[in-house]
Amino acid sequence: MGEASWIGVDLGTQSVRAVRVAASGAVLGRAARPLTSSHPDAERHEQDPLDWFAAVDATLSEVADPSVDGIAICSTSGTVLLTDGTGHPLTPALMYDDARAAAELPRIVAADPARWSTAMQPTWALPKILWLAAHQAAGSQLAHNGNQRAGWRIAHSADAVAAQLTGHPVATDTSHALKTGYDLVAGTWPYDAFDRLGLARESFPDVVLPGARLGLVSAAKAQLTGVPEGTPVYAGMTDGCAAQIAAGALAPGSWNSVLGTTLVLKGVSRDLLDDPTGAVYSHRHPDGGWLPGGASNTGAGALTAMLPGADLDAFDRQARELGPIDAAIYPITKRGERFPFVAPDATSFELGDLPDDLHRYAGVLQGVAFIERLAFEHLVTLGAEPVGSVSLTGGAVRSGYWNQLRADVLGVPVELPATPDPAYGMAILAASEGGSVTETAARMVKVANVLEPHPQGRLEHLCGEFVAELDRRGYLG
Structure with missing residues (x-):
């Protein structure tokens, strides 16, 4: 056996990714497999859990090693399915954005x-x-029990995969349980409310803190994947929290901004932040305290929607030469906003002159940066510590110009972690083995680059106009 190592698995929307990491933080192996979704119409988004299991087995077989000491899994927040008492799926998985x-x-x-x-x-x-429970029961395996609401269990996507690895149903974690209604303050499911909704109490799994041991890799899965039999499987977190761990943003005053298809902010607070608008929600910090944040409907996904087929790398180089422009786009690709404000009727808008696609590209970058700044300002008004530094993760970090623009608009240094993958964050969580995740991340996470802000007066003025337009439209409440 070589140096101890741990595997993190990220069950994403488009792929499953696995990474094996040493105690030093060095990446020892990577693997990925694609996933496909079913999109019959604009409101539907589902996946077949059996596809997850096959993809996870394949990625694990590529990175497995006799030195593996643990596995943890993250998945998209709000993705859920129903299983039987053994953990076998009874329904498709309704994905995080299924409406x-x-x-x-x-x-x-x-x-x-x-x-x-x-x-x-x-x-x-x-x-x-x-x-x-209401729509899938008729004609499905759910109806075979006679009582349509008996005999099935609720599972988040990470729970379903962990059950397959261990060979039995597992507890869920506080992170995945949040959007299922778990009371993080009381530390219990709100069973009285579930009774009024007609949901059986026994359908809800036990809940543990991230990093708790869920079970051990079964002999059957060990033979299939090469992961040693008896390897502990630890409770994971949602993908946003996993990215936050990978960024090492686990102390009060540090923040992680994940900019991919959408914009997600995650930070740390000692006390629970109360947001009467519902835009901000908080996960439990594995080491104590809270992880406040929110998810916007704006993000880099607007670029591919607004500029289909465009060479975004070329636009990025040209935008750097162009510099800040006197225009911005509020880029949401579907109706409604959820963070930093809740506005179900919000729609995209443009400010200033946008004569061509290059200016529209630059306008999206500036609009997202303004939303990001407004989000941080909202968090501070709720009692979060002032922003000291922000780590940037997500697919958009490939744009060096956008990274610097975000630093300029925020007015604080931004850090670019060396390995910002959610799967890497789960390897860190597994490596903590029930101890301090903050201390483990401090040893393992490396920073690749730090960008200092360069204040831009024209951006400051335009940001004020952008926020004023949001207010004029009634979005800010």
Whole structure:
């Protein structure tokens, strides 16, 4: 056996990624497999859990080694399915952005208005569970029990994969349980509200803190994947939290901004932040305290939607030469915003002159940077510590110009972690083996680059106009 190592698995939307990491933080192996989704219409987004299991087995078989001491798994927040008592899937998985259960939201709020009037969103897991119970039961395996609401279990995507690795159903973690309605303050499921919704208490899994041991890799999976039999499988977190661990942003005042298809902010606070608008929600910090943040509907996904087929790398080089422009685009590709403000009717808009695609590209970059700044300002008004530094992760970090622009707009240094993958964050969590994740990340995470801000007066003025337009449209409340 060589140096101890740990595997992190990221069950993403488009692929499964696995990484094996040494105690030094060095990456010893990587693997990935694609995933496909079903998109019958604009509101539907589902995947077949059996595809996850095959992809996870394949990636693990590439990175496995006799030295592996543990595995942890992250997945998209709010993705959920129903399984039988053995952990076998009974339904497709409704993905994080599947909106077909939106009509269930008023019923959920009515079951516990004080709890959920602002703290539940239509694409969260709990509405999907009600929808699955009502719509998937007829003619499916759910109906074979006679009682359609008995005999099945709720599983988030990471739970389903962990159950396959261990050979038995597992507990979920506080991170994945958040959007299913778990009360992080009381440390319990709100069973009285579930009773009013007609959801059986026994359908909900036990809940543990991230990093808790869920079980051991079974003999069958060991033979299939090469991961040693008896390797501990640790409770993971959602992908946004996993990226935050990979960035090492785990102390109060440090923040991680994940800019991919959408923009997600994650930070640290000693006390729970209370946001009456519902835009900000908090996960439990594995070491104590809270991880506040939110997810916007704006992000880099707008570039591919607005400029299909464009050479974005070429635009990035040209935008650097162009510099800041006197225009901006608020780029959401679908109706509604959820962070840093909640505005179900919000739509995209443009400010200033945008004569060509290059200017539209630059306008999107500036608009997202303004939303990012507004998000941090909102968090500070709720009681978060002032922003000291921000680590940038997500697919958009490939744009060096955008990284510097975001530093300029935020007015604080931004750090670029050497290995910002959510899978890497899960390897760190597994390596903590129930101890301090913050201390483990401090040893393993490396920073590749730090960008200092260069204040731009024209950006400051334009940002004020951008926020004023949001307010004029009634989006800021």
